[in-house]
Amino acid sequence: MKAKHQRLILALAALVALVGAGLLAASALKDEAAYFYAPNDVKTKGVEPGKAIRLGGMVVKDSLKRAADGVTIHFDVTDGKATVPATFSGIAPDLFKEGSGVVAEGAFDAKGTFIATNLLAKHDERYMPRELEGMNYNETTHEMKAEK
């Protein structure tokens, strides 16, 4: 075997081991590296009240209510499997609205309501001009269809 072939095998073996180690580390970090908890994670894993976390999901349509003081809002966050109520006092980002993604920082209170101290709007991977707004988007075919 030539020295060159030995080097090639050594380099490839090292690369495979490295990538394997990297992927194993990444998958071990699956929970720790998650940027936020989805409502279903909260339900299945359980988050104790008072623990500072981020909660991410979609704002349920028609759930957004403004309290009498004018700065406090109540809304529900869902990931399709579970829904949790949340409340926030302050200025929400422009893109925060019903039916859009949100990441809220805060903690649950004893009654299971998420008290957010900060709101971030999460943008999804869809980009389209205003004329197409309100059209139905097919996730599998990436096609837009007019709403009936």
Next chain:
Amino acid sequence: MATLRFDGLAIGKMPYWRCLAGPVTDAILMHRFANPARFLKIARPLTTWLFWPGLLLLLIGAGCGLFVTPADYLQGQTVRILYIHVPAAWLGMGGWSGIAIAALMQLVWRHPLAAVAGRAIAAPGALFTAICLMTGSIWGRPTWGTWWEWDGRMTSMLVLFFLYLGYIALANASARQGQQGGVSSVTAIFGLVGAVNIPIINRSVVWWNSLHQGPSITLRGSSIDGSLLWPLGLTLLGFSLLFGAIVLMRMRAILAENKVEARMQRLARG
């Protein structure tokens, strides 16, 4: 070891087996460009052919992205940063892939130009990674409501930027220590190890919940509407051609520096 000569000057060493007959297993390209003189003959015109079309495509793409395409239904005008942000991310990651391939060629085949190529890629790669991070931050403020968050995509991209800085520091140190033109084996190994980060960046939005949105363009199609998507193709190709031109220019500059260095040493010896 045989001594490689360029303009009558010793510029590098290569094993004898390479000078005799190239093993068939080696890629044809590697043989063709193993000689720096032959590489330069092709690199000079190729730089021009990459630079000007690249600049033209970039200007057309950026112009159309700014003035022709419609605003996004949700983001409004800020969507236009996409035409810079996406090519910058692509070249930041593509640059490190290039460094890893060059490192493999340097370590395994002892290719004389591989180290030069690795060093030439590092600076523009770092620059595009920085552009990606900055444009993302500028976009994040109005869209998400934050300049920076430690989510998987942003953190792994920042790690890539730091890897570039480390690679540049290592490569410069070894170049000063007289490893002509190139980078030491340690630097090359660093380049290979750092490549682990590339699939992590790519998958970060799939593996982990992240603030950054998932991939818009996949093998199944694009969730960016066609009317917003087409200038991205132009800027992506334009930036890539420009990147190629910059790398070739830097490789030529490094080879020229080595030539000066070699001549100075010969003069000093008298």
